[in-house]
Amino acid sequence: xxxxxxxxxxxxxxxxxxxxxxxxxxxxxxxxxxxxxxxxxxxxxxxxxxxxxxxxxxxxxxxxxxxxxxxxxxxxxxxxxxxxxxxxxxxxxxxxxxxxxxxxxxxxxxxxxxxxxxxxxxxxxxxxxxxxxxxxxxxxxxxxxxxxxxxxxxxxxxxxxxxxxxxxxxxxxxxxxxxxxxxxxxxxxxxxxxxxxxxxxxxxxxxxxxxxxxxxxxxxxxxxxxx
Amino acid sequence: xxxxxxxxxxxxxxxxxxxxxxxxxxxxxxxxxxxxxxxxxxxxxxxxxxxxxxxxxxxxxxxxxxxxxxxxxxxxxxxxxxxxxxxxxxxxxxxxxxxxxxxxxxxxx
Numbered sequence: 048x049x050x051x052x053x054x055x056x057x058x059x060x061x062x063x064x065x066x067x068x069x070x071x072x073x074x075x076x077x078x079x080x081x082x083x084x085x086x087x088x089x090x091x092x093x094x095x096x097x098x099x100x101x102x103x104x105x106x107x108x109x110x111x112x113x114x115x116x117x118x119x120x121x122x123x124x125x126x127x128x129x130x131x132x133x134x135x136x137x138x139x140x141x142x143x144x145x146x147x148x149x150x151x152x153x154x155x156x157x158x159x160x161x162x163x164x165x166x167x168x169x170x171x172x173x174x175x176x177x178x179x180x181x182x183x184x185x186x187x188x189x190x191x192x193x194x195x196x197x198x199x200x201x202x203x204x205x206x207x208x209x210x211x212x213x214x215x216x217x218x219x220x221x222x223x224x225x226x227x228x229x230x231x232x233x234x235x236x237x238x239x240x241x242x243x244x245x246x247x248x249x250x251x252x253x254x255x256x257x258x259x260x261x262x263x264x265x266x267x268x269x270x271x272x273x274x
Numbered sequence: 275x276x277x278x279x280x281x282x283x284x285x286x287x288x289x290x291x292x293x294x295x296x297x298x299x300x301x302x303x304x305x306x307x308x309x310x311x312x313x314x315x316x317x318x319x320x321x322x323x324x325x326x327x328x329x330x331x332x333x334x335x336x337x338x339x340x341x342x343x344x345x346x347x348x349x350x351x352x353x354x355x356x357x358x359x360x361x362x363x364x365x366x367x368x369x370x371x372x373x374x375x376x377x378x379x380x381x382x383x
Contacts, residue, residue, distance in 0.1 A: 083367035
């Protein structure tokens, strides 16, 4: 009786060991599945974002991002092969996710650089002339456009519609500033000094004075004593 | 739950052989006088046998507890293991990642 019971316990221990091993493997597969799902979602978002802004990027940036994604795909394929041998690939998958996030972040940086490059020259010019009488009427619209564009540049577009809105706002801003494109460097420099509160009589060159006398611009400016 | 049975090295099968032999002799003894003598000397053997019996009972009880516990655990494991994610699901996720990038590269070039 004791011998039979001992035999049964021994058999149960072996069955239990096998099942625990199977369960551990199943747990490894489940956890790897969860991490693989997160990786797929992350890559999906990055690829969609890349495709959305691709045409706005420089060739060099496009190639660099493509190379990074291709390398990620190669390593994902290697991890898939490793998974066939050892189902616990959680750490490797998390590393791939981190790389995916870095690529996305890199692409967002490229977008911000592109958007800022487009918006900044327009806003700089408009900032200089927004106090002029002929610009006052449009001032609110222009500030609204600038704010919208800056938000777009910072938040990054999520859909083609976001991108279209950015383009439309940029076109509107460019149109608003187009009438100011003829401003010479001397006038721009003078306006920058005025805005900074550092303009002196010496800055009133003949070119600047001539520009000031046009329209009602002279009424928008005054000379004060230095404090 | 851990099971630990204290094995007693002082209890050996070789010790039981003389006890068995003496009991056998009692069983076949015909002479009343010699039987009385043998029975008077059997108290020590009885003590030894009780000790062995207790040892076996303790082992049996512990082994039975372990067997019961293992059966419960095995049933639980069988119930949970069957509801896990398949290997193919994970491989499909991997392939989707590779395909997404491959398609993108096709579109980008």
